[in-house]
Amino acid sequence: MLGKTAGGLYWMFRYLERAENIARLIEAGFRIALTRSTDAEGEWKSVVTTAGVEAAYAQKYESYTSAHVVDYLLRDTSNPSSVLSVIAFARDNARVVRTALTTEVWEAVNETWMTLTSLLAHPVRETDLPAMLNTIRQQSALVRGALHGTMLRNDIYDFSRIGTFIERSDNTARILDVKYYTLLPHTSFVGSSLDNVQWETVLRSVSAHRSFRWLGESEMTAAAIADFLILDRRLPRSLSFCTSQIVSNLDYLAEDYGERHPCHDMAEALHSRLRHRTIDSIFEEGLHEFITAFIRDNNALGMQIESDFRFSG
């Protein structure tokens, strides 16, 4: 496979994952803004921070209103991480790797791009926002379904999956990074309504508020939520789940190509930090330090993969 093709697949699926994550973040922010009037502006600000576009946003807007944030994150093409931008990048990459995609996957991506560019051509009214976010989620599910249902399990699939999980673990880690202080076991906050709101936002941002309840052996505590998002291998957006997927897809590539690279060791090192670990020991190490290091190393892993598999010349 061409290095460029591997890179195109990797980025195509990173961007698709990002579109979905941005929609999730907006959804969580929107819900808080609707249901808790106390600090909507603060919530929107942390959404922008989590999306990693705080500086550029601040240059354009002075306040964090729902209308501005939603518009900036959904359809502002000067924001390279807006849904409209990343969907266009995803589709550009899909065109580059079109010969590697099944008709179903290509058409799903192309249709997603056509649908979203047309829906996002004009500002989204508040009444239409839930339907809009729903469409983004549905379109993501469509592409994912086409990938799982029609693609050969070969290197093409592996690079697609690796892109997905590098992006996803980055996203979950960013949410934790922005909200880590609400997850620290401060005795003074425990059980306060502030904590409940914050925890709900965190869970909603990774679409885990219901699954957390299903699995609810434990009380809703900071430690239980942190444990769920970082270490629980049943949750498809937890750090542990994502890194284990990256490790296995890299292993398939090693088997396929008969060659191991530095990225294989890096991925295992990253994953081993999460295996056989308790949340208490992470708190002991320092949650913030742990998350910061994770984001840094996950990022480095992505770059190592790009270089090991010769994505660019």
Next chain:
Amino acid sequence: MKGVEGSTRPAYAAYHDWFRQQDPDRLTKKSLDAEAFFRRTGITFNVYGQAEAQERLIPFDLVPRILAQREWSKLAKGIEQRVAAINAFLHDIYNRQEILRAGRVPKDLIANNEAFLPQMVGFSPPGQVYTHIVGTDIVRTGEGDFFVLEDNARTPSGVSYMLENRETMLQMFPELFSKIKVQPVSDYPKNLRRSLAACAPAGAGPKPTIAVLTPGIYNSAYFEHSFLADQMGAELVEGHDLRVVDGHIAMRTTQGYKQIDVLYRRVDDEFLDPLTFNPDSMLGVPGIMDIYRAGNITIANAPGSGIADDKAIYSYMPDIVEFYTGEKAILKNVETWRCGEPEALKYVLDNLKDLVVKEVHGSGGYGMLVGPAASKKELEAFREKLVAKPGNYIAQPTLSLSTVPIFCESELAPRHVDLRPFVLVSPQGINIVPGGLTRVALTEGSLVVNSSQGGGTKDTWVLED
């Protein structure tokens, strides 16, 4: 569909019977279905020079253009003759130049021509094939009266539309194909692969690696590049995927560099090698011309092939065919005035409003004048350009092109068309796909069929006997 005196052309008889039984509303809906299919599949093209990089569809007309086997075999024979002559001409022009010595083509037409590449002099490409793929543009003026408009010996495009148009027709009207026996075109990608493989360099081994070189996703024909690579099972590469490794051209894969034997390039000569041609080119591969001249890669079509489809050379095609085949040309040439010649220029200036004037090196319908359709102002502006650089232009009469029907506002209406059959050349022979791309001028009375100028396409049927 109508022949002389308004009768239905025999080739259209069965289709016409079917058409009369169709509900026009259903056909209109089918038209929209086809458009949605093209959009979903991404069969779009980019238009140069528009403010936004927009993607457009080439309008598709659902009425096929139908040729009888008898008409087709005459046409195919003529094309084969012409393409064989073009290859012989190219080999001669870059080697012994017999035709110049014989005085059949003027020397300075070659020496002063940008399309003539000195780098190709004294070199013979693998299999002695220059034009691996040709798209000969044909028009018809009357029954069996075919003219060649252009030879397109560089990188003719449109074959993906030929294939997708047929697929679309098969999906929309399967019943038509069980009723009417149409010669298939779907073997083209397989034949293209086989033909290119047969032209691989001697050292390539039994299964040569083939790649399609594209300028990238923003090129107007990108869809076609990816389509052909996909259908042939070849790699789709850009210049930055390639480099010289150990005396060969190699592509960067996830497992290191891998040798390429045949490069079907969809990049113009000028951009092929920044070390040899345009030094600013980012689309090509530095050093590829050295590898080529060392005989370690096949480039299709061969660099320098453009000299054969140059519009000034075109006027000499009847001589060229005769010189190399010893036969009279089967297909007619359109009468052509070379404006560089004083007498011709005078005639052209006197009759500008009746003529079509084209740039010698132009393509895609850009920079041409259609006299009968031009305003007084346009004529005057063109006249000035013509006087300033007469050598840049040729002129041709406007032919009274035959028309074929299109489906327009629930009924059939006549429009002008041309036809681009696709020809594959290898040492094993010349292969012409039965049919080709029919381009249609959608505006009533218009003669311009280029997709960049609002033309459409339709499926082209060659009936089985």
